[in-house]
Amino acid sequence: MPNSWIITNGRIIDPAGGRDEQGDLYIIDGRVAAVGAAIPPDAGRIEAEGCWVTPGLIDMHTHLREPGEEYKEDILSGARAAAAGGFTGIACMPNTTPVNDCAAVTNFIVDRARQAAVRVYPIGAISRGSKGELLADFGELKEAGAVAVSDDGKPVVNSQLMRRALEYASDFGLPVISHCEDIYLGQGVMHEGPVATRLGLRGISTAAEAVMVYRDIALAEWTGLAVHIAHVSTAQSLALIRAAKERGVQVTAETAPHYFTLTEEAAAGYDTNAKMNPPLRSEADREAIREALADGTLDAIATDHAPHSCLEKDCEFELAANGIIGLESALPLSLNLVAWGILSPMRLIELMALNPAKILGLPAGTLQSGAPADITIIKAGQPFTFSEADICSKSRNTPFLGRQLPGRAVLTMVGGEVRFQKGLL
Ligand code: DOR
Ligand code: ZN
Secondary structure, eight states: OOSOEEEEEEEEEEGGGTEEEEEEEEEETTEEEOTTOOOOTTOEEEEOTTSEEEEOEEEEEEOOOTTTOTTTOOHHHHHHHHHHTTEEEEEEOSOSSSOSOSHHHHHHHHHHGGGSSSEEEEEEOSBGGGOSSSBOOHHHHHHHTOOEEEOTTSOOOOHHHHHHHHHHHHHTTOOEEEOOOOTTTTOSSEESSHHHHHHTOOEEOHHHHHHHHHHHHHHHHHHTOOEEEOSOOOHHHHHHHHHHHHTTOOEEEEEOHHHHHOOGGGGTTOOGGGOOSSOOOOHHHHHHHHHHHHHTSOOEEOOOBOOOOHHHHSSOTTTSOOOOOOTTTHHHHHHHHHHTTSSOHHHHHIIIIIHHHHHHTOSOSOOOTTSBOOEEEEETTOOEEOOGGGOOSSOOOOTTTTOEESOEEEEEEETTEEEEESSOO
């Protein structure tokens, strides 16, 4: 297939250039070119009437499970799931076995990712083995290709270590992504509220998240350095982040589609596909997250794609692993926010492409001339029922099977090469 294309009659949405208009997009040799540029004779043509043409979506929070738990997911299967969901780039968390805390593991991921359907950006660990004791070697991680550091899956319990991590990471231009959870307050299996009481399950209060969100804001404020808060789930955290941003603190934050779609009620039948960390919260929290996506308190939508097999999920709620897959359902669920009038299409693309690229410092998220042709074509108004046939991941742990969703990605292009398409070519 060619890697020069003319994509015609689409609605081109490019938040970096403030552009939202009907038009054609030219791609020459894998890069975005000016409209009207001399296009090679073998260029392909894609008719995109009725579709959005956007910069490729970037997921800044994916768990790929390789090395170590390839029966749940591997780098190639995760990347296929990403392409099917409209993502052209994914940043993978280091909580693999072994943990990605050194160049050997990062090099392995980068090497495997050469065969992957989308760009894979490794995130290195903050501490060795993510044990929270000694910092990992950030210089070595950066040199091997890590784009950020995080101990995601666990909080950095020691506040002094977290402060040093912010300082050390800033020397290498590495963003620090924080999993905010007070582990002593966080000893439960779902949101602490009426549903947990009814089910007889141990609860996790919203304070378990807020305490750490505020700790990280305090550290960012004191040091003048940046911190990114992963998977925000509560109104209380949002109030802290909003106030910190007003004071000029360099804090950015993401949420995941399940937090603006579901509530604690999803766990009412002991469905382990409604178990994740942080947990699904109250109706008021869900409402606050929707508002924060619209008003700029939240900067990004990330999937927290967390594949687990039936071995970890077909069991008692208390014992089940935390997390759900998200790469294939994230965009369709997020399109609901546009359908409901909460977000404009432009704002949605900012949350799913431009801002994640900016936070991670990636050369992506824009359709400006000369940019790599990482492009997603979206049919926002083509309702479908989410089913197993839509899943490319090795795992099936999602509460969204059977759900009617408003639209989806129909083509995913990386560097001018079509890596996924559904009924468009
Ligand atoms: O639900 C979750 N799953 N939360 C995390 O923080 C980790 C993740 C995983 O790795 O499964
Ligand atoms: Zn996490």
